[in-house]
Amino acid sequence: xxxxxxxxxxxxxxxxxxxxxxxxxxxxxxxxxxxxxxxxxxxxxxxxxxxxxxxxxxxxxxxxxxxxxxxxxxxxxxxxxxxxxxxxxxxxxxxxxxxxxxxxxxxxxxxxxxxxxxxxxxxxxxxxxxxxxxxxxxxxxxxxxxxxxxxxxxxxxxxxxxxxxxxxxxxxxxxxxxxxxx
Numbered sequence: 281x282x283x284x285x286x287x288x289x290x291x292x293x294x295x296x297x298x299x300x301x302x303x304x305x306x307x308x309x310x311x312x313x314x315x316x317x318x319x320x321x322x323x324x325x326x327x328x329x330x331x332x333x334x335x336x337x338x339x340x341x342x343x344x345x346x347x348x349x350x351x352x353x354x355x356x357x358x359x360x361x362x363x364x365x366x367x368x369x370x371x372x373x374x375x376x377x378x379x380x381x382x383x384x385x386x387x388x389x390x391x392x393x394x395x396x397x398x399x400x401x402x403x404x405x406x407x408x409x410x411x412x413x414x415x416x417x418x419x420x421x422x423x424x425x426x427x428x429x430x431x432x433x434x435x436x437x438x439x440x441x442x443x444x445x446x447x448x449x450x451x452x453x454x455x456x457x458x459x460x461x462x
């Protein structure tokens with residue numbers, strides 16, 4: 281592990297959390313809190329669309345003590361986060377999974393994922409994809425390609441209402457469990 285990847289400013293391991301634009305993103309604070317309880321220092325990278333109101337950015341920044349990254353930094357700007365010891369993508373959308381598998385790093389979030397795989401950083405993913413999209417051949421091929429690269433996937437979350445009409449919990453901590461399964 282490189283000197284920079286040896287952990288955050290506290291000496292604890294550093295977790296990058298990539299947040300995509302899905303309704304459940306509003307609960308990302310539960311993942312941050314769980315990660316911090318398990319000893320991680322956390323920084324959040326969000327897709328540009330997710331920054332458009334899918335979660336409370338001010339609350340996330342208060343929880344992590346760091347700005348959310350969504351846009352590229354200029355070459356002279358300091359790196360706002362240490363290199364990751366692990367990455368979690370939650371919720372992971374159809375669009376992000378497919379772009380990542382294809383190597384289309386057109387956003388900072390997807391570039392972060394592409395780079396993490398290239399560096400051998402453990403990555404855990406909690407997909408949030410409707411059944412109709414999950415049945416698309418490109419998505420199935422993307423999952424296969426990413427699994428072949430060592431990416432760990434939790435069970436998919438469709439957000440479909442149960443028989444009682446309520447939506448199931450997203451289960452944020454499953455991503456951390458996937459990382460611990462090394």
